Amino acid sequence: MAEKYEAPVELGDGVHWVGYTETDSVFRTNAYIITSGDEAALIDAGSAVYFDSMSKQIEQIVDVTKINYFIQHHQDPDLCASLPLWEKKIGPRKIYAQTKANILIWHYGVTSELVNVDDIGWELKLADRTLKFIFMPYMHSPGEIMTYDPKTKILFSGDIFGGLSMDWNLYANEYYMDAMESFMENYMPSSEIVNENLKRIDGLEISMICPQHGSIILKNDVDKAVKTLKELECGSYLYE
Amino acid sequence: MNRYTDIFKIIYKRIRALLGRDAVIEIFSELDLVINDSGKIKLVSAEHLTFEKLDQLVRELHRKMGPLALLAFKIPVKRKARRKKLKLPDLLL
């Protein structure tokens, strides 16, 4: 039976999990919000289907009009379809994504300014921290990015490190590596691409990994999760 | 060792992560597949690990949870079956 969270969960200084509260989906999504000074950044805004429950969660911790930034790790509907609804609620803001993702995010009919993170030095300065964007091309989208918060050392990983689970827990349990393999091998294009990209987080101090699907991976399991991904056989099964 | 043992083990592990330990043990035992899941996974009833039983298990998972359940294990099962030259149920082709 999946865990049910009715309220946001604080993960670190100014960082909250605000995923949706319904427990009926194998493909449930997580979103995260960072509040900093007098503004906030919403990470992977979410699906249109769960907009009401997610926005109610967010309202519990921040005045939603303070959200100035939507950080979108790629263009899929499970993280972008709510963007027009957010704009209707709070007006246009700034959408941060890689160029190849923003080109497609435009097709949701958004009116926010599309900021290409690759054009502005791969970072977003907030009042008390500067978020760093890490390019992870083709994992699974050509414009995929992750976001690293140097203040809390949290890595927001988008679909990467995501898991497939109906027996959902906010924090990864002893079976999460299997759940992660189930998800990742269905969405990642090849072991070569996965391994090449994972070099970009080598040596990065990570306090936890917060994916858009599945469970949060705490510090003790970070190395195991990276190793699991490095060894994951994906893509080539199609051609054997 | 029965040729299908590894495939049953893969399905067990993936469905355990998807639905939880109690749920997967229940599904397996309904099909007379007895699991010892204390530490290393052990399929006790080796004589049951046949193609017909696999077909029954896959159909049951599909009936209960639809195609998403199969997504959780289809790729490694297909890979293993191809390497061992084993026949797979239609739902996994």
Ligand SMILES: [Fe+2]
């Ligand atoms: Fe995606």
Ligand SMILES: [Fe+2]
């Ligand atoms: Fe996703």
